Amino acid sequence: MENHLNAKIPEGPLSEKWSNYKKEAKLVSPNNRKKLEVIVVGTGLAGASAAASLAEMGYNVKSFCFQDSPRRAHSVAAQGGVNAAKNYKNDGDSVYRMFYDTLKGGDFRSREANTYRLAECSANLIDQATAQGVPFAREYSGYLRNRSFGGVQVSRTFYARGQTGQQLLLGSYQALMRQVNTGKVNLYARHEMLDLVLIEGKAKGIIARNLDTGKMERHGAHAVVLASGGFGKIYYLSTLAMGCNASAIWRAHRKGAFMANPSWTQIHPTCLPQSGEYQSKLTLMSESLRNDGRIWVPRDKNDTRKANDIPEEERDYYLERKYPAFGNLAPRDIASRSAKEQIDEGKGVGVLKNAVYLDFSRALKEYGKDIIEERYGNLFTMYKKITGIDAYLEPMKISPAAHFSMGGLWVDYELMTTIHGLFAIGEANFSDHGANRLGANSLLQACVDGYFVLPYTLQNFLADEIKNPKTDIHHPEFDKAEEAVKNQLEEFLATKGNKTAEEFHKLLGSELYDKCGLSRSREGLEKAIENIRELRKEFKENLIVPGDASEVNSELEKAGRVADYMEIAELMCIDALQREESCGAHFRTEYQTEEGEAKRDDARFSYSSAWEWNKNPATPILNKETLIFESVTPSVRSYK
Amino acid sequence: MMKIHLKIWRQKNSQSKGGFKEYTLDDVHQEMSFLEMLDMLNIKLVKKAERPVEFDHDCREGICGQCGVMINGIAHGPLKNTTTCQLHMRSFNDGDTIYVEPFKASAFPLVRDLKINRSSLDNIISSGGYVSVDTGQAPEANTIPIANEIAEAAFDSAACIGCGACVASCKNSSAALFTSAKITQLELLPQGQKETRKRVVAMVNQMEEEGFGHCTNTEACEVECPEDISVLNIARMNYEYNKSKILRNK
Ligand SMILES: Cc1cc2nc3c(=O)[nH]c(=O)nc-3n(C[C@H](O)[C@H](O)[C@H](O)COP(=O)(O)OP(=O)(O)OC[C@H]3O[C@@H](n4cnc5c(N)ncnc54)[C@H](O)[C@@H]3O)c2cc1C
Ligand code: FES
Numbered sequence: 001m002e003n004h005l006n007a008k009i010p011e012g013p014l015s016e017k018w019s020n021y022k023k024e025a026k027l028v029s030p031n032n033r034k035k036l037e038v039i040v041v042g043t044g045l046a047g048a049s050a051a052a053s054l055a056e057m058g059y060n061v062k063s064f065c066f067q068d069s070p071r072r073a074h075s076v077a078a079q080g081g082v083n084a085a086k087n088y089k090n091d092g093d094s095v096y097r098m099f100y101d102t103l104k105g106g107d108f109r110s111r112e113a114n115t116y117r118l119a120e121c122s123a124n125l126i127d128q129a130t131a132q133g134v135p136f137a138r139e140y141s142g143y144l145r146n147r148s149f150g151g152v153q154v155s156r157t158f159y160a161r162g163q164t165g166q167q168l169l170l171g172s173y174q175a176l177m178r179q180v181n182t183g184k185v186n187l188y189a190r191h192e193m194l195d196l197v198l199i200e201g202k203a204k205g206i207i208a209r210n211l212d213t214g215k216m217e218r219h220g221a222h223a224v225v226l227a228s229g230g231f232g233k234i235y236y237l238s239t240l241a242m243g244c245n246a247s248a249i250w251r252a253h254r255k256g257a258f259m260a261n262p263s264w265t266q267i268h269p270t271c272l273p274q275s276g277e278y279q280s281k282l283t284l285m286s287e288s289l290r291n292d293g294r295i296w297v298p299r300d301k302n303d304t305r306k307a308n309d310i311p312e313e314e315r316d317y318y319l320e321r322k323y324p325a326f327g328n329l330a331p332r333d334i335a336s337r338s339a340k341e342q343i344d345e346g347k348g349v350g351v352l353k354n355a356v357y358l359d360f361s362r363a364l365k366e367y368g369k370d371i372i373e374e375r376y377g378n379l380f381t382m383y384k385k386i387t388g389i390d391a392y393l394e395p396m397k398i399s400p401a402a403h404f405s406m407g408g409l410w411v412d413y414e415l416m417t418t419i420h421g422l423f424a425i426g427e428a429n430f431s432d433h434g435a436n437r438l439g440a441n442s443l444l445q446a447c448v449d450g451y452f453v454l455p456y457t458l459q460n461f462l463a464d465e466i467k468n469p470k471t472d473i474h475h476p477e478f479d480k481a482e483e484a485v486k487n488q489l490e491e492f493l494a495t496k497g498n499k500t501a502e503e504f505h506k507l508l509g510s511e512l513y514d515k516c517g518l519s520r521s522r523e524g525l526e527k528a529i530e531n532i533r534e535l536r537k538e539f540k541e542n543l544i545v546p547g548d549a550s551e552v553n554s555e556l557e558k559a560g561r562v563a564d565y566m567e568i569a570e571l572m573c574i575d576a577l578q579r580e581e582s583c584g585a586h587f588r589t590e591y592q593t594e595e596g597e598a599k600r601d602d603a604r605f606s607y608s609s610a611w612e613w614n615k616n617p618a619t620p621i622l623n624k625e626t627l628i629f630e631s632v633t634p635s636v637r638s639y640k
Numbered sequence: 641m642m643k644i645h646l647k648i649w650r651q652k653n654s655q656s657k658g659g660f661k662e663y664t665l666d667d668v669h670q671e672m673s674f675l676e677m678l679d680m681l682n683i684k685l686v687k688k689a690e691r692p693v694e695f696d697h698d699c700r701e702g703i704c705g706q707c708g709v710m711i712n713g714i715a716h717g718p719l720k721n722t723t724t725c726q727l728h729m730r731s732f733n734d735g736d737t738i739y740v741e742p743f744k745a746s747a748f749p750l751v752r753d754l755k756i757n758r759s760s761l762d763n764i765i766s767s768g769g770y771v772s773v774d775t776g777q778a779p780e781a782n783t784i785p786i787a788n789e790i791a792e793a794a795f796d797s798a799a800c801i802g803c804g805a806c807v808a809s810c811k812n813s814s815a816a817l818f819t820s821a822k823i824t825q826l827e828l829l830p831q832g833q834k835e836t837r838k839r840v841v842a843m844v845n846q847m848e849e850e851g852f853g854h855c856t857n858t859e860a861c862e863v864e865c866p867e868d869i870s871v872l873n874i875a876r877m878n879y880e881y882n883k884s885k886i887l888r889n890k
Contacts, residue, residue: 053775069762070762071765072802086781130778131778131831133794133829133832135792135829139788143785144781144782163799173765177762181768187762241699242698275671276671279676280673281701283700386726502683544687545686546692
């Protein structure tokens, strides 16, 4: 039997749904807000903006992150920009166009009402960030400057040099620290959430480990918000930070929160290629580079000449050739897959033949070095730091890398998961990007969720919590959860095998990248599931973690994260297997057109899969949220 | 392939005594990052059931500010404007001996080995490093144009990643560069100017309260700052501080 989920989308025309919701949402009087406590796990753009906004309203907030300071959440690494439908350029942008671009970019696999709300709230975010002192790029006139990003034909991307994420995050971090100063926020840095505590089916608190002391802590609240970011680090080699993890959402999943579309991972086309076995991450080069950089490979296989020695007519600018309307700005999934095709055909460049060129020679000729330096100077510097190569003199080498999780905890229109009182915001949820996220939309989503949506929807929930007393952290459910977490850590320590958590992670990551990455097939996925089970078994028997649990122990932290990855990896494969179509980032080799483009199957798969934990990783239950399009008719997503 | 000798500071916690321990790695690649070299060492240690070297890091792309150690006595090592995580082994030679120590300052208590606690920097921000605008209060962004060069100058200060290298490289363990960068950014922008007087006094006071030393203008901080934050920020902070003291006494 199939279970269908209700997303609680408000009535009314698309453009009025959010205002209708706000009109009817319940309120909590300032006097009562003091009595209510909220836990926010995560201090990225989503978590910091939510925690700050809720504290400003008068709620008592506990804010958690695993880094040593909230300012280090991985939002800090976003380079390119943040989208907003301001239409400052007078180039025909509007909320509707932005909504439509996002929906189309996501290959019509996102929820119409959420996507519209994202576009609707976008302009406000630029106002908010500017007021906080975010130094966005300016025209000489003093007005805000824009550029354009992949998958759209207007300029709606705001940016702060190549460090947009850092500057936005510092804005919300400072708003958060201001509330720490007022006493409305209690900050718990270097704390890792290791379990969610439910009392009578409602989210009432978390178990967190103090990573500096090893001490296990209990925290209770009237509601719990997960803003724990993406889990692309599951592929090991990715653009994410070393500590990014799925543990917060996965442990909530095991307590009953559904996971939606877990297999949809964005593989970013412009990253630095892997150069050796020891490599720990793949650095992203902002997609904005594709505004002026041209992507090419040698026309002939196994060309061993240096890039600059290959004449123009022997280069294949394959994106310009295949997608003339969008050219080098084709959406990410298409750009990544095309790169993979070229690499698989033997046209890859670099030592490991795993890269393509990103060439600025034409732009340098046309605009001069000064302009290019002003636009991308820090990226060129970064490229040189990492590779030792000067990209003003020869083209960059880039390759695709795991980057963003479109999947995440299933949430309804109010951003509440299937657990009562548990909310998920930012990259941790699945809501707005469908099967492929457009560049510069996720900083936006994290901020919009935290600043503008959650403060209304959480309040609507909390209005019914006023009568409930503070959560008792001595409740038996806390005992049970703490006990389970402690036992797991002890098990890791007691295994005493001879493979490190990192070694397991690398094996898992390459298996997943190979079979559940840029392209997937039934055969590959079935094999991957088998291999993952094997690996999980070996992990149980052969892990080595030195030291103990009552002190700083980074190996123990890694073990917990990898243990969760081992389970979620299987769900990703099961999810990919179930979806017998190609859409967005999900490309099943069996389902493609004659020209090799993705073949969507709206009749059978116009839904979000929402998986329910069922005792073990191998037998999850599929629930579906049928996607209903009232305002648009899903079309074939063509960028030709 | 290079052979590298390491002398790494090992210390169980802030109470215990620490000291250098020697390790040798025979198979270091030029293309490895400095932290990947430490990863390699750690895998070897863990496989022998020994405690790996604890060190701070997260993004590994020079932006989160979580990494940072003293490498041969220099914060973040020999390359200018480069964080520890962005330093690659091609900056070293076969046979080199490298000393690795934590950032040391009394306001940065040691956690273990190379890991330290920098929450004192958060406390400085918390004391006033923000614009007091609540969510939802903001006016339309283009109502206040900001000249391009002002926005760019504000950005130069805002680029600080909060790693604490300035403190570690200062003989007085002063956090003046860190604090002044935030003060300058917000003072340059019209949105932040209104609160400058109050902000500068609060932040400077907090800096002292956290146990950071005084700035005596040695300018070592600017030299070792991975983000190239200028000491002119400190001059501006001092100017604003004096100004606000004088004006307040009027
Ligand atoms: C390199 C890179 C570049 C990007 N560039 C862009 C761009 O230009 N434009 C754009 O729109 N998007 C970009 N993105 C995507 C965007 O940055 C992210 O989607 C977004 O910042 C996510 O924000 P978040 O608040 O959801 O999560 P994060 O910022 O990742 O924050 C997660 C938080 O959760 C905490 N946490 C996680 N697990 C736990 C746990 N178990 N216990 C306690 N705390 C926990 C962490 O400490 C952290 O504070 C980029 C992403 C990357 C990786
Ligand atoms: S690890 Fe983030 S700056 Fe070095």
